[in-house]
């Protein structure tokens with residue numbers, strides 16, 4: 001049983017309260033708030049030795065723990081409000097804690113997100129953050145709104161975090177000039193908060209790419225009851241990725257995850273409004289394919305249908 005099987009089998013229930021506007025199954029939950037608003041709630045855990053190497057710099061651990069949560073707020077089009085921090089520490093290392101706190105602040109200060117509570121206990125190093133945001137009711141970006149004929153886009157470049165990981169592990173020789181960039185994309189991803197907010201009135205569905213395009217677009221398809229066709233020649237990759245493409249192929253960009261870009265769908269009638277906001281965003285939004293009838297995700301290259309080896313990160317997959 002994989003992580004999604006566990007959630008479906010043991011935890012997913014129809015909400016009892018009508019104030020739960022959206023429960024388990026999206027990037028974040030929506031709870032009815034005051035004055036036509038909804039609270040947007042999401043939590044994610046990073047465990048030493050699983051999500052980051054033992055001995056990783058405190059700054060990066062703090063930054064990334066918050067970034068992956070903020071990215072889920074971005075995927076809902078939410079405005080960040082604050083966060084809770086649950087810290088499990090093996091020992092008290094004040095120098096590490098200072099750097100960890102600085103990593104958190106590096107992201108939270110720019111977003112005016114306050115740390116409003118949490119818990120601190122002893123045990124193997126792990127960090128859980130619960131991020132809270134808000135959105136006007138009915139305006140949140142969800143996974144279940146994609147319709148046949150919508151175009152599929154992603155922000156930024158895919159596979160950068162994968163290259164950072166593979167380079168650091170000594171498994172791929174990324175040219176020196178790109179090394180710092182791809183490692184930064186792995187350690188300090190930039191959650192697309194402004195982009196998510198701008199897409200609220202434009203995208204029909206959205207998700208952030210934590211587990212890789214194939215897995216995460218798959219969640220949109222399942223929630224929306226549709227299929228998709230992706231043209232791999234349109235996959236947005238950086239010069240760094242191009243430089244190693246002959247060694248790594250498409251798979252790191254499709255299946256590794258950790259890029260924290262947004263993948264979203266745009267109905268044809270909203271394309272003019274979409275093109276209007278495009279120049280505001282430096283990351284770029286790239287058209288990669290279309291929503292089609294059915295339930296499968298088909299990846300096309302110039303020579304035919306491509307079957308990836310890596311299908312996305314999933315805890316417990318046997």
Ligand code: ADP
Nearest residue numbers: 007011023024025026027028029043044072210
């Ligand atoms: P994301 O990658 O966007 O953080 P996940 O894949 O971790 O989302 O989780 C998928 C959905 O399942 C989310 O709505 C999440 O809140 C929910 N979920 C995950 N674990 C649990 C759990 N133990 N109990 C209830 N809901 C859970």
Ligand code: MG
Nearest residue numbers: 027072208210
């Ligand atoms: Mg997510």
